[in-house]
Amino acid sequence: MTRRRVLRTAAAAPLFVPGSVLGLGGAVPPSDRVNVAGLGIGGRGERDLESFLAQDDVQFRAICDARNERREAIKSKVDKHHGTNDCVMYADMYDLWERKDIDAVLIATGDRWHTLLSILTAKSGKDVYCEKPCSMTIAESRALADAYQRLGRVYQAGTQRRNGTNFEYCIDLARSGKLGTLRTLHANAAPGDRYTPLTTHDWLPAEPEPPKSVVDWDRWLGPSPWRPYNSLYVKSRWRGFYDFHGGGILEWGSHTVDLCHAAAMLDETAPVSFEPRRPDGVTPYGVDCTYANGLQLVLRDTGWEGLGACAVRYEGDEGWVQTGDAGIVETSDSLRQYRRTFEDAREATTRHVRDFLDCVKSRREPRAHALAACQAHVACHAAYIAYQLDEKLDFDPDTDSFPSSDEANRMRSRAMREPWRLE
DSSP states (O other): OOHHHHHHHHHHSOOOOOHHHHTOTTOOOGGGOEEEEEESOOHHHHHHHHHHHTSTTEEEEEEEOSBHHHHHHHHHHHHHHHTSSOOEEESOHHHHHTOTTOOEEEEOSOHHHHHHHHHHHHHTTOEEEEOSOOOSSHHHHHHHHHHHHHHOOOEEESOGGGGOHHHHHHHHHHHHTTTOSEEEEEEEOOOTTTSOSSOBOOOOOOOOOOOTTTBOHHHHHTTSOOOOOOHHIIIIIOTTBTTTOOOHHHHHHHHHHHHHHHHHTOTTOOOSEEEEEOOOSSOSSEEEEEOTTSOEEEEESSOOTTOOSSOEEEEETTEEEEEOTTOEEEEOGGGGGGOEEOTTGGGHHHHHHHHHHHHHHHOOOOTTOHHHHHHHHHHHHHHHHHHHHTSOEEOBTTTTBOTTOHHHHHTTOOOOOTTOOOO
16 A cells, blocks of 8 residues: 555545544533642642542642552542543652653652752752742751742642631731731741640650561651651651651641741841740740841730631731631631621632642742742741850841851751762
8 A cells, every 4th residue: 555545545535533622512621631640649739639639630640659558549539530541650859850751740748858859850850839948957948949930831839728718808908908017926936735836856665667568767757867667757757856857846837837927028038036935824835036127926825715727917017817727717806897708718729729739820920939938938937046056146048148157047948868868
């Protein structure tokens, strides 16, 4: 058969194209879909995944995890949702990064990996949605912001309350001047009965290490110092250990300080002083922070009047507003007309994911961009350093340093286990 006859026969044959490929019947055409993969998806990450899968223009392509159990669980969930068997499992993130068809990556590992994976994923040419806290140290926070400015990728920190309707409402009240001139911001510093203020350097008892195909312990540890395997670590019991966790203040503060920065438009700076709060029978622990313009930030763990987790309060010279995860907006009597209850408060993650996907397409910055995450985390890390040292510390936001404390300056960074390093 000649080449000309082959082409003529092919041209005469009927061509059938599925409507989904053309975007018919309400389907999203491939050209408008965002191909997403996941790195380390556990409990919180699985809730993020559900918000991604709820979007019509998302195709979840692959999962990479140090644990085979999680790889298989996520593949099963994704394949069931898409009605395919196409989700590919990886044990090595470098194999995932080589995929040219992946547009964005959901990173939901433990805290120890967040900064490094976010930077390496961006260097592979992919956008990132990363769970919080986004860094383990002040140095990591700055490296994250600098890398995304340099690489031009889209980054969304998983501080989903920036897209929560009740928090947006309160932020707008503060920005609009309805509270008058802002005087004091209050941020929930984590409930002390759930996340202890201070992390521990202890180790859990050693257990036999499973085969690498079941749990790659070396990869799970990543940049953290080596320690013997214990199954509780990989079952999300790593919080509270210094090597894996940035501290109780950071756990909640990554949300709430971020929300305070949003309300006062402080996404490009940090406080200039930090003073630990002594227990007073009301607030077991906390830190008072001051910005260069005199604005006060109070990190405290109690006294939130049952408005739900991650509560914030903004006080101006004409009144105050307060809200939390319950979706209730409470105010001073002077601002009672602004009291509301938001029934859709729990949809913040889905709205946050949608914001990220829209930015992947438009290339604009999402609400919880890398610099915003950096500055909120710098504030939390500096507050935690002051709390650990139990002394008032001055801070220079331009250099991310403590002008009068060598000990505090040494706590701005941590060594990473070879071969991992921040460039």
